[in-house]
Amino acid sequence: MSPPVAPPGWSRWLVPPAALSVHLSIGQAYAWSVFKPPLESALGLSGTQSALPFQLGIVMLGLSAAFGGTLVERNGPRWAMTVALICFSSGLLLSALGAATEQYWLIVLGYGFVGGIGLGIGYISPVSTLIKWFPDRPGMATGIAIMGFGGGALIASPWSAQMLDSFGSDSSGIALAFLVHGLSYAVFMLLGVLLVRVPRSERPVQSAPSAFEGPQVSARNAVRTPQFWCLWVVLCMNVTAGIGILEKAAPMITDFFKETSTPVSVSAAAGFVALLSAANMAGRIGWSSTSDLIGRKNIYRVYLGVGAVMYGLIALFGDSSKPLFILCALVILSFYGGGFATIPAYLKDLFGAYQVGAIHGRLLTAWSTAGVLGPLIVNWIADRQEDAGKSGSALYGLSFVIMIGLLVVGFVANELVRPVNARHHIPAPREAADAAVRQQPESA
Amino acid sequence: MPQSDSSQSPPDRRPLIALAWVWVGAPLAYGLYELVQKATQLFTG
Numbered sequence: 287m288s289p290p291v292a293p294p295g296w297s298r299w300l301v302p303p304a305a306l307s308v309h310l311s312i313g314q315a316y317a318w319s320v321f322k323p324p325l326e327s328a329l330g331l332s333g334t335q336s337a338l339p340f341q342l343g344i345v346m347l348g349l350s351a352a353f354g355g356t357l358v359e360r361n362g363p364r365w366a367m368t369v370a371l372i373c374f375s376s377g378l379l380l381s382a383l384g385a386a387t388e389q390y391w392l393i394v395l396g397y398g399f400v401g402g403i404g405l406g407i408g409y410i411s412p413v414s415t416l417i418k419w420f421p422d423r424p425g426m427a428t429g430i431a432i433m434g435f436g437g438g439a440l441i442a443s444p445w446s447a448q449m450l451d452s453f454g455s456d457s458s459g460i461a462l463a464f465l466v467h468g469l470s471y472a473v474f475m476l477l478g479v480l481l482v483r484v485p486r487s488e489r490p491v492q493s494a495p496s497a498f499e500g501p502q503v504s505a506r507n508a509v510r511t512p513q514f515w516c517l518w519v520v521l522c523m524n525v526t527a528g529i530g531i532l533e534k535a536a537p538m539i540t541d542f543f544k545e546t547s548t549p550v551s552v553s554a555a556a557g558f559v560a561l562l563s564a565a566n567m568a569g570r571i572g573w574s575s576t577s578d579l580i581g582r583k584n585i586y587r588v589y590l591g592v593g594a595v596m597y598g599l600i601a602l603f604g605d606s607s608k609p610l611f612i613l614c615a616l617v618i619l620s621f622y623g624g625g626f627a628t629i630p631a632y633l634k635d636l637f638g639a640y641q642v643g644a645i646h647g648r649l650l651t652a653w654s655t656a657g658v659l660g661p662l663i664v665n666w667i668a669d670r671q672e673d674a675g676k677s678g679s680a681l682y683g684l685s686f687v688i689m690i691g692l693l694v695v696g697f698v699a700n701e702l703v704r705p706v707n708a709r710h711h712i713p714a715p716r717e718a719a720d721a722a723v724r725q726q727p728e729s730a
Numbered sequence: 731m732p733q734s735d736s737s738q739s740p741p742d743r744r745p746l747i748a749l750a751w752v753w754v755g756a757p758l759a760y761g762l763y764e765l766v767q768k769a770t771q772l773f774t775g
Contacts, residue, residue: 300747557768
C-alpha cells in the first residue's frame with residue numbers, strides 16, 4: 287500500500303484528529319481494570335488471571351512497536367492505522383466470543399495478543415506523519431496524539447462501567463459489552479484511516495524548516511548510537527518514577543495521612559487518582575508543546591531534575607502537608623506524561639524525520655521495562671517495610687529514595703546526549719549519486 | 731478555452747476540519763466531565 291499523499295489544499299489540522307481517533311481508541315487498554323471484577327465473578331478467575339489480557343497486551347504493544355516500526359515507515363500511516371483498527375477491533379470481537387462461550391483463553395488471545403498488536407502499531411502509526419506535517423512544532427503535534435492515549439482511558443473507564451451496568455456483569459453481559467466496544471472503536475478509528483495523509487512536499491509550511499533538514503539516521507543505525515541508548519535510559523527512568531506514584535496512588539495517600547488529624551477516605555483517594563490522570567494528560571500536551579520553545583534537552587532536565595526534587599519534598603515533608611503531597615504528586619505525573627509525549631520530537635531532533643516512527647517503536651521497549659520495574663520497586667519495598675512493622679508514610683520512604691536515584695541516573699543520561707556522529711547519517715540524495723558514480727568501473 | 735479560477739481553487743476544508751475535531755472532541759469532553767466529577771471527591775469525600 288503506498289502512503290496516501292495529500293491533495294492540493296489539504297489542511298495539516300486534519301492530521302491531529304486522525305491521530306487522536308486512533309490513540310483515543312487504543313487508550314482503552316488502560317481501562318481494562320473495569321472488566322476485571324465481572325470477569326473474575328463470571329468465569330471464576332483469580333486477580334492474577336484476570337490481569338493476563340492487559341499484561342499480554344502491553345507486552346505485545348512493546349514488541350509490535352519495536353518490530354513493526356520499519357513496516358509502518360515503509361507502508362505509511364494509512365496502512366498502519368488500518369492494521370491497528372483490524373487488530374484492536376477483532377481482538378475485542380474475539381473477546382466477546384470468548385466471554386459468550388466462557389472460553390477465557392480466547393479473551394487472552396483476542397484482547398492480549400491480537401489487540402496488543404493493534405496497540406503497538408496504532409501507537410506509532412501517526413508519529414512520523416505528524417512530525418512531517420508540523421516540522422515547526424513537532425512537540426505539540428506528537429503531544430496531541432500521545433495525550434489521546436491517556437484520554438482513551440478517561441473515556442473508556444466510565445463508558446465501559448455504564449455498559450456493564452446496563453448489560454449485566456454475567457458472561458453474556460460482558461460478551462455484549464466487548465461486542466459493542468469492538469464495533470464502536472472500529473467506526474471511530476475509521477476516521478483516522480480515511481483522513482490521514484502524508485504531505486505532498488517535504489516542506490508543508492513554507493515558513494518552517496523541512497522535517498528532512500539536518501542529519502537523517504536510519505532505524506538500523508540509530509540503535510547502534512549511544513544517543514539512542516541514552517534516551518532509552520532517560521525514558522525508562524522517567525516512566526519508572528511516574529509509575530512509582532501511579533501504581534499505588536490510592537493506598538499511598540491513604541497511608542500517608544492515616545495517622546494524622548485529616549485521614550483520607552476511600553472516595554477522596556479515588557478523586558486523587560482521577561486528578562493524577564488529569565495531570566498525566568495535561569503534561570502530555572502542555573510540557574511537550576513547551577519543549578518546542580525551550581528545547582528537548584532542557585525540558586528533560588526539568589522532568590528529571592525537578593522530578594527528583596518533588597520526590598525529595600514528598601519524602602521529607604509529604605506527611606505533614608496534604609496540599610504539598612498532592613501538588614508534588616501532580617507535578618511528577620505531569621512529567622511522566624510529558625516524558626512520553628516529548629520523546630518522538632527528541633528523536634526527530636537527533637535522528638531526523640527519515641525513520642523516526644521506527645526508531646520511536648524501538649525506544650518503547652524502555653516503557654515495557656519501566657512497566658515491570660516501577661511497580662516491582664514500590665510494591666516489593668512496601669511489603670518488606672510492612673513485614674518489618676512499619677506503617678504510614680514510612681512504608682514508602684525507601685522507594686522514594688530509589689526513585690530519586692533513578693531520576694538522577696536519567697538526568698546524567700540526558701546530559702550525555704550529543705549530536706549523532708556523521709558516520710551514522712544516511713547519505714543525502716546527491717552524495718549517494720556521487721558515491722554511486724565513484725563506484726562505477728572506469729571503463730563503464 | 732481558459733479554465734475559470736474557481737475550478738482550480740482547492741475545496742474549502744473548514745467543514746471537514748470542524749467535523750473531525752468534533753468527532754474526537756465530543757468523547758474526550760465526556761471523559762473529562764466524568765474525570766472532573768470524580769476528582770472533586772478529593773475535596774468533598
